[in-house]
Amino acid sequence: MHALWLENHRLRLRDDVPIPSPxxxxxLVRVIRAGICNTDIELTRGYYxxxxxxxxxxxxxxxxxxxxxxxxxxxxxxxxxxxxCPACTGGRRTHCERRTVLGIVNRHGAFADYLTLPIExxxxxxxNVATDAAVFTEPLAAALEIQEQVAIGAGxxxxxxxxxxxxxxxxxxxxxxxxxxxxxxxxxxKLALLAARGIATGPPDGVGRAAFDVAVECTGNPEGFAVAxxxxxxxGTLVLKSTYAGALTLDAxxxxxxxxxxxxxxxxxxxxxxxxxAEARVAVEPLIHARYPLAQVIAAFDHAVRPGVLKxxxxxxx
Amino acid sequence: MHALWLENHRLRLRDDVPIPSPxxxxxLVRVIRAGICNTDIELTRGYYxxxxxxxxxxxxxxxxxxxxxxxxxxxxxxxxxxxxCPACTGGRRTHCERRTVLGIVNRHGAFADYLTLPIExxxxxxxNVATDAAVFTEPLAAALEIQEQVAIGAGxxxxxxxxxxxxxxxxxxxxxxxxxxxxxxxxxxKLALLAARGIATGPPDGVGRAAFDVAVECTGNPEGFAVAxxxxxxxGTLVLKSTYAGALTLDAxxxxxxxxxxxxxxxxxxxxxxxxxAEARVAVEPLIHARYPLAQVIAAFDHAVRPGVLKxxxxxxx
Numbered sequence: 001m002h003a004l005w006l007e008n009h010r011l012r013l014r015d016d017v018p019i020p021s022p023x024x025x026x027x028l029v030r031v032i033r034a035g036i037c038n039t040d041i042e043l044t045r046g047y048y049x050x051x052x053x054x055x056x057x058x059x060x061x062x063x064x065x066x067x068x069x070x071x072x073x074x075x076x077x078x079x080x081x082x083x084x085c086p087a088c089t090g091g092r093r094t095h096c097e098r099r100t101v102l103g104i105v106n107r108h109g110a111f112a113d114y115l116t117l118p119i120e121x122x123x124x125x126x127x128n129v130a131t132d133a134a135v136f137t138e139p140l141a142a143a144l145e146i147q148e149q150v151a152i153g154a155g156x157x158x159x160x161x162x163x164x165x166x167x168x169x170x171x172x173x174x175x176x177x178x179x180x181x182x183x184x185x186x187x188x189x190k191l192a193l194l195a196a197r198g199i200a201t202g203p204p205d206g207v208g209r210a211a212f213d214v215a216v217e218c219t220g221n222p223e224g225f226a227v228a229x230x231x232x233x234x235x236g237t238l239v240l241k242s243t244y245a246g247a248l249t250l251d252a253x254x255x256x257x258x259x260x261x262x263x264x265x266x267x268x269x270x271x272x273x274x275x276x277x278a279e280a281r282v283a284v285e286p287l288i289h290a291r292y293p294l295a296q297v298i299a300a301f302d303h304a305v306r307p308g309v310l311k312x313x314x315x316x317x318x
Numbered sequence: 319m320h321a322l323w324l325e326n327h328r329l330r331l332r333d334d335v336p337i338p339s340p341x342x343x344x345x346l347v348r349v350i351r352a353g354i355c356n357t358d359i360e361l362t363r364g365y366y367x368x369x370x371x372x373x374x375x376x377x378x379x380x381x382x383x384x385x386x387x388x389x390x391x392x393x394x395x396x397x398x399x400x401x402x403c404p405a406c407t408g409g410r411r412t413h414c415e416r417r418t419v420l421g422i423v424n425r426h427g428a429f430a431d432y433l434t435l436p437i438e439x440x441x442x443x444x445x446n447v448a449t450d451a452a453v454f455t456e457p458l459a460a461a462l463e464i465q466e467q468v469a470i471g472a473g474x475x476x477x478x479x480x481x482x483x484x485x486x487x488x489x490x491x492x493x494x495x496x497x498x499x500x501x502x503x504x505x506x507x508k509l510a511l512l513a514a515r516g517i518a519t520g521p522p523d524g525v526g527r528a529a530f531d532v533a534v535e536c537t538g539n540p541e542g543f544a545v546a547x548x549x550x551x552x553x554g555t556l557v558l559k560s561t562y563a564g565a566l567t568l569d570a571x572x573x574x575x576x577x578x579x580x581x582x583x584x585x586x587x588x589x590x591x592x593x594x595x596a597e598a599r600v601a602v603e604p605l606i607h608a609r610y611p612l613a614q615v616i617a618a619f620d621h622a623v624r625p626g627v628l629k630x631x632x633x634x635x636x
Binding site for chain 1: 413552553558559573579580
């Protein structure tokens, strides 16, 4: 089959990768659409060691698996877990000590004609959700993870720092909680997408000190972190939603003196993400900036790293 | 009166400081005992800008104030607050935006014959609590703040990193929760104090990766932070109980990937601290390594910074 291949931080398109054979408990999925995530870009920069097929945001059609799923469009949770380690039995399956992660850790991913995933990871896509929209299920679930970890409700003043792919989904999902939301970023056209959803927006420099109960850092850079830390009131919560290239240096004394809580946040629940898409309560398709066929996946990556670009999709069929 | 005076990071003993005159709502307290805290030592190293009388751990006798307090031994909460700012009205009085802090921020402290504090800050010392023990009320309250912020109970695996003054009190108070407690440090004689209280102890290098639900960092150095971060399981909690000299560099990506929660923790509640002392449920007097009269307070500071030394007290009367 055709597949994008990452090796020594270099991407190349291969046509000689064997179609995977699903082991017991897994399904064979024919990928029809995949999205490029910042994590994919970071893989090419060597932030994580990974050799193989990248890609973890996808929609596919089950070709081999349970009868209830065969022929259906599905999305898939990316952590394949053992079910028996302390993390799994402790209810933290996404933290399984022996997990593989689709396109990220020891498991070939979605920029390919086919992938396999455990059957328990697959979720059928509701009929009324377009394939282009369903590709956003995984990052939307990651955005919803914030609400699994931090109680956010009406009356709370919440700041989202960063107007990129993740910041857009984080802001849209937080807006649904009834909190008093502000999103800040450096790109007028991206902020305009949020303003069109009724979200208050502005530049990072205009953020008041200690003016927010919760701040969500979605930039993955130390400047964004500093904006978020400064914005949170004493005993407030700072959610870290982005990974960071290298080490992060922070003012830990201010964190202690102001008794801040920092919460790292990663993968989230698929079911509510699919519900939001089915009910059209979030608008993800305006975030799509380009589509490329798998044959041009290298060009798709080149496009995705350009400044100001949001989501780039890869299509495996016309 | 006699008072220790800090100016340009230099300490000197003065005999010409006027006895303070308590403003409305404040009491005049004759100090009888004061403890040297790491924060006092950090003040002399210039970590915070402060000119005046340092010292915030004390026992004193009220000389002018409400009849119910005059002549009684008291301890005092160190944050003097406005009562009207958003932090105060929001129930976060220790984070008052206009606070002064005894011996730390814009308020003369306890290494002196007299101090003043708002009457509402003062707590009478129970008769059966020795003055030497009551000096520990403030740091003991700070240790108890952890339990105000993080639910800790039986069955949880909790690690205390650091066997110094603060680590000792943190470990002793956590031991009362019924959690499965381990304290690690680099000083055999300090760990022995904890072992004598039935607490499991060991060296920092022996700590298992992801073996704890909660870790409390009490060293204030990056090595201690690294031990604590490594020790916490995914979705676990890392409490920062020490301030840090300068910036702290950490692996923020691991924090995100493991979805850790970091909690900064500062001043705590005096009433339960006094209860623990009255019920003799913690042993603070074994932590006293030396006593000096106020006339030798400079020597007391020299003693307090020596390696291996725990609490040094300053006595204002024989």
